[in-house]
Amino acid sequence: MADEKSKANEKKGQEKEKEVVTTSASEIKEDDIQIVDEVIAIISGIAASKVDGIKGMSGTSFVGNIAERMGKKDLAKGVTVEKSEDDEVYVTISVIVQYGKKIHETAKEVQKVVRDAVQSMTGLDVPAVKVNVKGVEIESEEPAEEA
Secondary structure, three states: OHHHHHHHHHHHHHHHHHHHHOOOHHHOOOOOOOOOHHHHHHHHHHHHHOOOOEEEEOOOOHHHHHHHHOOOOOOOOOEEEEEOOOOEEEEEEEEEEEOOOOHHHHHHHHHHHHHHHHHHHHOOEEEEEEEEEEEEEOOOOOOOOOO
């Protein structure tokens, strides 16, 4: 009797597997490429962090906080991505600017660099990049060592 149950469960598992794998050719109309929002956010975060005057990204995400505690950098920290039905990407990015830098010029550079990076790497149109300056940070001075 146990053998019959295990065979029945095995058969059900195979049927479920077949359901997941089975796709008819008529459902696939054309080639398709999907780029998930997280990838676009990572591209944006890396690009923004390379701009002169950006001290860091500002944002709180539960997953990002856990990753940082484990010693991994959250490359999408402070970035949100929205896609339209027309495959347009809208990026909002929160940054911390170095004290003494011209905030408006730094923010405009972030917009340009993020837009260029996302468009060139994904082929998607980026009509808007919104920059939120969440803070200003003073560059820490290392104590001079005496000879």
